[in-house]
Amino acid sequence: MNIHFIQHETYEAPGAYLNWAESRNHEITFSKVYENEALPDSANSIDMLIVMGGPQSPNTTLEECPHFNAEAEIALIQKCISAGKAVVGVCLGSQLIGEALGANFGHSPEKEIGVFPITLTGEGLTDEKINHFGKSLKVGHWHNDMPGLTKESKVLAFSKGCPIQIVSYSDLVYGFQCHMELTTEVVSLLIESETDLLAKSKKHQFIQNPQEILSHDFAEMNEKLFQFLDKLIAAYQN
Structure with a gap:
């Protein structure tokens, strides 16, 4: 299996997604657009x-942003979906999937930064690829926006701060507004990139301070992400 990553910034690293691909011995390729890779x-x-x-x-x-070509990324997403490939979008990536399918992104009611629980919807609990998450799971967040919805899409999970956290666009296409890929290393990069995070945490109910975010153990979240990706690959191969 060839897993291709589009990475927009050094600090928006693939984290547990890359760890999964490496642990399964998949072929890995990158478009690091911040380095102007095609x-x-x-x-x-x-x-x-x-x-x-x-x-x-x-x-x-x-x-x-000269290194970010939204139209080109949307076109590639459309090509992959049309060709029956598996597609996963994370945060901005999930919003680009929605755009590729004709659904405009929106602004989340709340800015979320930190680790907060998501709750699976009824459709999430019956989705065989994510129902192992359980009714509620603490996951990472780092966003202002949220993906748009098509008529065929299903909202599989939400949080108190954002009504659209995980979306199934089709059997092989999923959008994650949340960041289940976070590791301590990735969080450290994100904290370095964020301006006045400590001050923001004192003003917003869904923004945690740096030490609180770093204190979390991301292992359970990462492992559940691994299981999702294994299931997605199995569906793709069938």
Whole structure:
């Protein structure tokens, strides 16, 4: 299996997604667009496309961020979906999937930074790829926006701060507004990139201070993500 990552910034690292791919001995390729690496021309060599997060929004222009070409990424996502590939979007990546399917992203009611529980919906509890998460699971968050919904999509999980945390767009296409890939190393990078996080944590109910975020054990969340990805690969191979 070839797992292709689109990474937008050094601090929006793939974390547990990359750990999973390495532990399963999958072939791994990257488009590190912050280093001006090109996107694949086609979906032919890709089995699973994982589009990571970033500070950008789907409507961020090339003038605003020269290394982020939303239209080009959306076009690649569309190619992968049309070719029957597995596609996973994280945060910005999930919003780009929605855009690729004609659903405009929106702004989350609350900015969330830290580790907070998500709750599975009824459809989430019956989704065989994520129902092992249980009714509630503490996961990572680092966002302002949320993905749009198509008529066919299903909201599988929500949080107190955001009504759209996990979306199933189809059997092989999933969007995660939440960050289940976080590890201590990735969180440290994100904290370094965030301005005045401590001050923000005193003003917003869903923003934790740096030490509180770093105190979390991400192992359970990461392992449940691994199981999801294994199930997604199995569905892709069938």
